[in-house]
């Protein structure tokens with residue numbers, strides 16, 4: 001658990017970065033939220049001035065955790081074979097560009113592979129995850145018709161060294177540098193800039209009486 005003092009120091013940097021971007025509205029909201037969080041007496045009701053921004057040291061963590069739990073539940077409903085993949089992000093471009101690039105690469109990889117003869121099984125592969133502050137994406141993969149070894153081979157061939165494991169209790173880190181946190185707050189799009197969701201090509205399971213929700217929705 002990270003204490004108020006560290007979070008406050010991080011938030012002050014984000015507020016300063018937002019002011020530099022000219023986004024005074026968001027800078028003010030994050031400041032108010034910080035004062036409300038730090039000044040709240042133990043057991044007192046939550047104040048109304050919480051910013052609920054993904055770039056906030058406090059709200060960002062709860063937002064990301066809510067989404068992580070939602071995505072986990074959604075992908076687990078896809079089938080029994082689920083693997084957590086850690087993918088290092090590149091160094092070029094800002095974080096949002098890197099996430100967009102990763103989404104495209106994973107989708108293209110799956111789709112191209114599924115088109116090859118004998119590989120139609122790949123159509124049912126789905127990805128859901130979030131980018132972690134350590135410059136890695138934590139992606140949960142549902143691959144009921146593919147072995148983990150096959151998945152590993154394909155991802156490593158196209159994305160470089162990736163690590164695969166059982167789902168476990170891993171969660172994404174949200175301690176982003178101020179430049180990233182401020183751009184996420186400035187975008188006002190919640191965790192969308194950090195999110196990777198790639199639906200399976202076929203939404204029906206073998207049991208056709210069960211229809212999967214096409215998209216995870218978290219409020």
Ligand SMILES: [Zn+2]
Pocket residue numbers: 030033034050051052053056057058059060
């Ligand atoms: Zn906040």
